[in-house]
Amino acid sequence: MSEPQREGTTQRLPVIEKADETAGGTATDREADQPDQPDQSASAAAYDPLPVLDGADGKEKRFWSARRVPAGILAVLLLAGAGLFLYDVAAVRADRPGMEWRRSLARELAERPLDDAWVLTGAGIAVLLGLWLLVLAATPGLRDVLPMRRVHPHVRAGLHRGAAALALRDRAMEVSGVRSVRVRVGRKRVDVRAVSHFRELDDVRADLDLTLADGIRGLGLSRPPALAVHVRRPGRKG
Numbered sequence: 001m002s003e004p005q006r007e008g009t010t011q012r013l014p015v016i017e018k019a020d021e022t023a024g025g026t027a028t029d030r031e032a033d034q035p036d037q038p039d040q041s042a043s044a045a046a047y048d049p050l051p052v053l054d055g056a057d058g059k060e061k062r063f064w065s066a067r068r069v070p071a072g073i074l075a076v077l078l079l080a081g082a083g084l085f086l087y088d089v090a091a092v093r094a095d096r097p098g099m100e101w102r103r104s105l106a107r108e109l110a111e112r113p114l115d116d117a118w119v120l121t122g123a124g125i126a127v128l129l130g131l132w133l134l135v136l137a138a139t140p141g142l143r144d145v146l147p148m149r150r151v152h153p154h155v156r157a158g159l160h161r162g163a164a165a166l167a168l169r170d171r172a173m174e175v176s177g178v179r180s181v182r183v184r185v186g187r188k189r190v191d192v193r194a195v196s197h198f199r200e201l202d203d204v205r206a207d208l209d210l211t212l213a214d215g216i217r218g219l220g221l222s223r224p225p226a227l228a229v230h231v232r233r234p235g236r237k238g
Helices: 068-093 100-111 117-138 161-173 201-219
Strands: 040-045 145-147 158-160 178-185 189-196 226-232
Touching: 068 117, 145 161, 158 161, 161 178, 161 189, 161 201, 189 201, 201 226
Parallel strands: 189 226
Antiparallel strands: 040 226, 145 158, 178 189
8 A cells, every 4th residue: 555645756667677587597696785896787598499490409510611711722732732742753764863952851860850840830730730621521511600490391590699689789779778788699698788777687687598498489490599698787897
C-alpha cells in the first residue's frame, strides 16, 4: 500500500530487484566500498540452440583453407631450386664447369662432420619446415570462419567472426543503459564487456544476457558459443 503524494514534496520510489532467470550460473562482483575501483557485474549465460535439419547433429565441420600462400611459396622455392640444378646438370653435360656454389656445397658436405654446428642448424631448419608443412596439411585453417547450422542438405554456410561480433554489438547497444560495448567472438565463447552510465548494473547485465543470447541463436551457428558478459561503470576522468 503506497502513501499519497503531497504537493510540493518528492517521494523516493521503491526499488524492485529483478530476478535473473537466465539458465546457467551467474556471478556478481561489486566493489562499491572501494572508491578507486568501478562497480562491476559479470555473468555467464547458457541457452538452447535452434533446431537443426532432420538427421543432422548440428555440429558441422570447419571449412578447409586452400593454403594458397604456403603452397605458392613452396612451389616457387622448389621451382627455383629445380631450375638451378637442371641448369648445372646441363652445363656439366655440355663439358662446362659446374657452378661454384654447387661444388663448394658438395665439398663442404663431404668434409664437414655430422656434428658440425652448420650441419645441425641446416638439419633443424629442414625439420621445422617439414613440421610446418605437415601442420598446414593436417589442420583445416580458416579460424575466422564459423560454420553455420545446415538448413539445406546441399548448402554449407559460414559466418566471419568480425561480422558476428558487429551484429552482437549492435544488439547490445540497443539495451537501455549501455554506453559502450566491446564484443569478441571466439569459437567457444563470446566475451562481452560493456560500460553502463545509468541503471543498476545487475539489471543491465540481465538484459544483455537475454538480448545477446537471443542474438547468438539468431546467428544460426552450428556450435553456439558460450556467453560471458561483464558490465562496469565508466572510469573517473582525471
